[in-house]
Amino acid sequence: MTIEATRMSLAGTLAPQDYTASELLGVMSARLLKDGQTVFAGVGIPLLAAILAQKTHAPGLTILFEGGVIGPFVEAGKLPPSTNEQRCTRRANMLVSITEVLLMLQRGYVDVGFMGGAQIDRYGNLNSSYIGDARNPKIRLPGTGGGNDIASLADMIVAMKHEKRRFVEKVDFITSPGFINGGQTRAAAGLPAGGMFRVVTDLGILGFDAETRQMMVVALHPGVTAADIKANTGFELPVPADVTTTEPPTPEELAILRELDPEQLYTA
Amino acid sequence: MTIEATRMSLAGTLAPQDYTASELLGVMSARLLKDGQTVFAGVGIPLLAAILAQKTHAPGLTILFEGGVIGPFVEAGKLPPSTNEQRCTRRANMLVSITEVLLMLQRGYVDVGFMGGAQIDRYGNLNSSYIGDARNPKIRLPGTGGGNDIASLADMIVAMKHEKRRFVEKVDFITSPGFINGGQTRAAAGLPAGGMFRVVTDLGILGFDAETRQMMVVALHPGVTAADIKANTGFELPVPADVTTTEPPTPEELAILRELDPEQLYTA
């Protein structure tokens, strides 16, 4: 048990009713980021979680935003509505064009890509473009933005709500490629680098089998059972016998999150 | 006769002994530049002539230097030793990278490319790389610099001394392509745009036949005969019956040139 966790358990461990699902997502995904890493963060929870990581265990985390921002310190209470406004640039080390910051992914300068997701399948493919048939869609979604580029070129962490309609056997449309059809199909498509590393949900943390590239459970959040997570997933999801349980959010982490996003732009 | 020429002839016309060959080159090539044009100027006489044009009949001439300079006003007496030092940038409108300024040629933003030449052939191909066989050269010259790019992508004016050893049947090495083997061979090589427009020498002004793309005389400088120019050219050079004679340099033009280059960096 880390010193921090010890301190928390002395102060009284938080229970699920003490935080929202979005707050849980923010905290759990922030913890996956390491000090000294370079993380390309999408809008929403990723933006929030990256800033939280920077303010806790990873002060030397370099955040990249697709607006062209390298190494900023976004101010608490002034979250931007996208990764393309001036609020993203506060105390940045460098500003470049959009094309340049995306090319940093292609050149290999980025350790982790970090985005949200609307729909994901067992191979970690993400859909943010169409619900239903793309040529005759039920719902037209906003589309890829930098998502396709990030997922094509970096090791990925995805943060999203765990619902059966979002965790599907096969996404309606591959906006951002995971492991495509599993095995070596990603590299065969011309994507030899990057790929899904972790999916963080409000139920647990998921990884991918090194061979088949199918999604599996790595850890469950406090109070979540293997049956819960399977019931909320639209495909067969293996839960290893030795699955671990995550440490609940600490009061400190939650306090920072709430200070960051007092208007609940991203944590409602 | 222009007003200016009239004034000069009243003041007494200058004779060849009043100016050097380099000064004649500078003046004659400056006159080919038009106000409002964009000219990509190489180092040496072109740099000098472009500034002279700007200070006489073409105040709105936009000069580009390959160091990444757009629209400067170089100061008299402070000529740069190449097109890559800060003296090139004085009062420029814009500075960009080398690659960017060369891409302006490729994008088509440049009206005229303007360079010097060491060796030229009947199709306007230029050599500034090797004398003799390139794989076993007698003399290794400095090479292309931006010359190849300028000659490949813009309508060209070349300023050079008129000597038999410089005006050869076939250059030892095509550093900067003119019309290659004449006719449509330039376009066939993948260069549909640009090509030689004029060669300015200390004997006359040369152009290229619209069909064959062979060099021919357009005008002779004062005191130069058709026989003179043929005798100094290493290939058959047609001189049309109606060839014109250029106006000699004016005292005003020479005064500006000498003020620009008091140390005779380029006009010795």
Added chain:
Amino acid sequence: MTPLAYSDLRQRTRERDRSLREKVMSLEEAAKLVSDGDHLAVGGCTASRTPFAMIWALVRASKRDLTVSRSIMSTEGDIFYASGLSTHLITSWFSQGIVWGVSKVMRAYTESKRARFEEWSHMAMGLRYRAGAMGVPFLPMRSMLGSDVLGMVSGDGEGPADASFAAAKTMECPFTGETLLAVPALNPDVAIIHVQRCDAYGNAQLDGLTFMDIDIAMAANRVILTTERVVSNEQIRRHPDQTKIGFFTVDAVVEVPFGCAPHECYGLYEPFYSHMDMYAEMTARDPEAGARAYLERFYHEPKDWADYLSRIGMAELLDAQRRGSGIYDD
């Protein structure tokens, strides 16, 4: 939308007056540089440096059948559809902004197939403009491969479902044998870009984020700059390394204070959030009727740009300005 043949690209550029000349004019005059059916590229990104004053003038001038491209589209995309200015947008992401949810106006027009939203990856948009800026017909890249985003615009095999979409083609690298994606150049007929300041010739200096604007200006066949302020050419020449868009690409300069309202202009004003919320509310229930009402009140009725700003409101403008200049507080 397939790349121009090089001789055509060169010819179009040759015909432009690229000389150093004054080109300050009104929004209405600048709007005449845009013809029905043109490909219009829009500078800025999402809610940043959107050239809203120029868009406003184009809507008022009743332009039609424009194909409009932008890095990422926000509320201006709704305006393009709802005003009838365009039924074909090319971008990587399109909604008001993640905090407002999926654009209901976008959904109404695209799901009913009255309008198209042609989707490319963000980097593909950037490299397509960059190819256009460089004078090459394509650039190679390493994303979109293996995705359905590529599938919708692929020129491999049978080609895209709709032939008027541009095509991307997979290719084998001549050196490494790797699979790459060749994305075709975009050379917009007209680009509209808003800047913090430029001179009367169009030499523009940008603060903060430049997005794809520099490539767009180089790629386009005509450029209209709107600017918060026109400054002297002397001022530009004192810091030529700060000039980001060169006069030789620019055909019109229009001075329009708060020319991005209700979006932001870096260092000067942030988005007008209350107005953005109001717009989202107006278009929430009946998106088309709401957008029509919005257009009537803010695009057609105002007698001029100042009147448009008045309708957004003085208090909101002052608040946006206070927040905007805050980026320099540290």
Added chain:
Amino acid sequence: MTPLAYSDLRQRTRERDRSLREKVMSLEEAAKLVSDGDHLAVGGCTASRTPFAMIWALVRASKRDLTVSRSIMSTEGDIFYASGLSTHLITSWFSQGIVWGVSKVMRAYTESKRARFEEWSHMAMGLRYRAGAMGVPFLPMRSMLGSDVLGMVSGDGEGPADASFAAAKTMECPFTGETLLAVPALNPDVAIIHVQRCDAYGNAQLDGLTFMDIDIAMAANRVILTTERVVSNEQIRRHPDQTKIGFFTVDAVVEVPFGCAPHECYGLYEPFYSHMDMYAEMTARDPEAGARAYLERFYHEPKDWADYLSRIGMAELLDAQRRGSGIYDD
């Protein structure tokens, strides 16, 4: 010099410590980042922002068998040959400068075939670095075609005479069918770049001409920055849009005043013309003996960089500085 496979390029980058960390060191320590046999890219152009202090340190550390690339080479090219540091230079133009005529040292080494001068067009050099910076194995371009410059490095048909030269390949555009030239990426092992100022992490702000330096920094596998001044990270963060080279590309920061002498550093000092004339004179009659004598006196004998500058001379330094700051007089 053929492009790296993408997996190799990614692997090399992954192994670097790209985190935000201090990396200030001495010239001697920085020289250890260069290994014999490396491909070394040199920032600046001709007599501008040449990282001479770093070159001086590499000569003193007796580096060997480097392949050296640069946009345009001036006297540092002579130094590379004469010191034995390199027998293979890749550039578009190589001589002290047009006003001093053809470099006699270059001629002596190349005509006797003891050293190679691999010639590419200026734009090809720029696009090769840019391809490396972008993480693609090539970029398409429209010059060099039809010339013997291409002939010397062409990979079409039988390929170049000397297989260790990189190859360029003609290709057909997949969209327009036009002939284009594909030039291969350069990803130098080490880049050495001199800047006016940077912070201890390597965030560099450049004034004036940037040449190919930004692409070189992005393309290289290691970057050594020499700088006139180390400034605080706070100062950098006040104007992040002025940062041209990011810390994440940089492995060493060395503070060296007058680090380009006898060449220029924009806005701070112009070339040391008398010294350049003296060098030309020393190498005029017997180029090799002259260059050896020059190396002895200015490279091997000085006890440190200040001693090197002393030997060039105080009066000359003050004059170069006076002329250098003159660019801001208007």
